[in-house]
Amino acid sequence: MKQTDSFQLNLFTKLVLLCFTLCFIFTQTVYAEKITLKENHPQKYTVVKGDTLWDISGEFLQHPWQWPEIWDINSQIQNPHLIYPGDVIYLVYVNGKPVLRRNNSGQRPTYKLSPHKRIEKLDLAIPTIPLGDLAPFLIQNRIVEAETLQMAPYVLDTSEEHLLTATDYSVYVRGVSPDSEVNQYGIYRKGRTITNPANKEEILAYEAVYLGEGHITRLAKTEEQVSKFKINKARAEVLNGSRLLPLNNDNYNSHFMPKAAQTAKTGTILAQLSSGVSPSLTHVAATDIAIINFGKQDNVVVGDVFHIYRKGRKMIDPYDPNKEPVVFEEDNGYLRALSIKKNEVQLPHERIGYLLIFSTFEKVSYAMIMDSTSEVRIGDVVASPYVKQY
Numbered sequence: 001m002k003q004t005d006s007f008q009l010n011l012f013t014k015l016v017l018l019c020f021t022l023c024f025i026f027t028q029t030v031y032a033e034k035i036t037l038k039e040n041h042p043q044k045y046t047v048v049k050g051d052t053l054w055d056i057s058g059e060f061l062q063h064p065w066q067w068p069e070i071w072d073i074n075s076q077i078q079n080p081h082l083i084y085p086g087d088v089i090y091l092v093y094v095n096g097k098p099v100l101r102r103n104n105s106g107q108r109p110t111y112k113l114s115p116h117k118r119i120e121k122l123d124l125a126i127p128t129i130p131l132g133d134l135a136p137f138l139i140q141n142r143i144v145e146a147e148t149l150q151m152a153p154y155v156l157d158t159s160e161e162h163l164l165t166a167t168d169y170s171v172y173v174r175g176v177s178p179d180s181e182v183n184q185y186g187i188y189r190k191g192r193t194i195t196n197p198a199n200k201e202e203i204l205a206y207e208a209v210y211l212g213e214g215h216i217t218r219l220a221k222t223e224e225q226v227s228k229f230k231i232n233k234a235r236a237e238v239l240n241g242s243r244l245l246p247l248n249n250d251n252y253n254s255h256f257m258p259k260a261a262q263t264a265k266t267g268t269i270l271a272q273l274s275s276g277v278s279p280s281l282t283h284v285a286a287t288d289i290a291i292i293n294f295g296k297q298d299n300v301v302v303g304d305v306f307h308i309y310r311k312g313r314k315m316i317d318p319y320d321p322n323k324e325p326v327v328f329e330e331d332n333g334y335l336r337a338l339s340i341k342k343n344e345v346q347l348p349h350e351r352i353g354y355l356l357i358f359s360t361f362e363k364v365s366y367a368m369i370m371d372s373t374s375e376v377r378i379g380d381v382v383a384s385p386y387v388k389q390y
Contacts, residue, residue: 035069036062037091037098044090047083053128054258054356054370056089060100064370065258065305065356065385072101081257082125127254128303129356129368140186140210140235143291143361144245149190149206151175152243156226166234170217173229173244178221185244187211187231194291194364197268197379204270204293204363211236213247253302258356261304261384267294269308269380270364288369290355292382295363304357306382308372312347320345355382 041060057064073080083089087102153175191207212234220227231238271291294300353372357365369376 035066035098038062041091044088047085047087047089047126049085049126051085051126052130053083053126056083056126057258060089060091060098063385065260065354067100068257068259070098070100071257072099079125082255084125125255128256128258129254129358129370131254131358131368141191142188142208142210142245143194143205143364143366144208145362146203146206148245149188149208149243152188152245153185153227154244155187155229155238155240155242157240166238167212167231169234169238170228170230171238172226173216174226175223176216176219176227176244177223178219182246184213184215184247185229186213186247187234187238188243188245189239189241190243192271194270196293197270204295205361207271207291208243208245209236211238211242256303256358258303258305260386261300261306261357262386263294263298263300263384264387265294265298266381266383266387267292267298267306269376269378269382271378288376290367290369290376291364292355292357292367293364294357294382295365296360297362300357300360300365302357302360305370305385306355306357306367307351307385307387308353308355308369308376309349309381309383310352310374310377311379311381312349314344314346317345349381352376352380354385 038059038061045056045059047056053067054064057067061067061070071081083102089100089102092099092101153173156172156174158169158171187210188208189211191209193206194204196202196204212231214229214231214233216227217230218228229244269290270293272288292306294306352374353369353376355367355369357367359366367382
């Protein structure tokens with residue numbers, strides 16, 4: 001009996017120690033950033049057409065992603081997170097803490113459903129970020145899994161025996177299910193292969209580049225048989241082998257709450273979202289779209305904000321007296337320090353901006369660069385504002 005009690009006590013002690021250790025590690029990595037109001041912030045702000053939630057948050061807060069932490073949600077209002085032109089946002093203090101409220105004076109179009117129910121027209125509410133001008137491009141271009149493209153219907157041949165096809169041309173396609181309820185399709189070609197920066201052999205996704213769109217005019221009885229498809233709009237040449245995917249018209253929600261990402265992991269900027277026409281660039285500007293290697297599998301969600309860091313390079317310190325002496329050799333009239341790994345010094349990572357996730361896929365996400373002090377490059381690191389080591 002004593003041995004059993006001793007065993008249970010030792011097991012309990014180990015579990016308690018393990019919990020304390022994990023909590024200590026986590027608190028050393030992730031911490032809550034203090035709410036900081038912007039210097040010379042207004043006491044109230046009247047929302048106007050063209051504003052975004054991010055802009056308004058930046059009027060009051062040093063860190064716009066902290067909006068959910070001070071926004072007073074009125075449970076009596078339908079869609080209490082939505083803000084409309086004409087609303088007045090004002091700052092108050094509750095128990096010594098800043099709180100943002102609104103007076104709902106904005107013009108809210110409503111439709112009466114019953115004596116007690118109303119619905120609001122969401123598209124008149126201000127968006128979180130300025131996606132409006134980018135929306136058509138974002139709806140057309142997309143990220144897909146490798147299997148999605150491989151299994152998609154494809155253009156087999158043109159019906160007019162042209163090598164190239166354009167608007168109002170018809171083509172023959174295979175792979176369309178006779179049971180499919182989809183009639184309108186986008187036409188795509190495979191773009192860049194997006195790989196894991198830590199393992200180039202691992203494919204994260206493919207970029208599907210938009211070529212045009214159209215509809216089925218004659219549906220075959222089986223997938224193996226040939227259907228006829230009319231191209232209603234062509235932005236680029238449609239070649240044999242191009243793939244058909246259902247149009248992605250509602251993949252982007254303009255109304256969501258920005259917040260600091262709740263992950264202790266660090267990620268990487270993989271690419272700029274390409275137009276499919278011009279070559280990919282090596283840097284991304286403010287309000288441009290970047291692709292990062294965080295996705296749904298990493299529990300990243302729409303609205304997550306990450307800081308962007310320029311990785312500090314490693315260099316040889318030839319002047320540190322506590323390190324091994326560095327040997328120099330002459331190289332075309334210049335002295336070059338021989339690489340001695342023990343003398344390597346890691347320069348600090350520099351924070352250069354932040355980005356906001358607005359669409360997630362399984363292994364990658366789209367993010368908008370919200371601010372940057374220098375050009376954002378492919379390969380720059382992203383980390384939650386709550387990650388302390390960065």
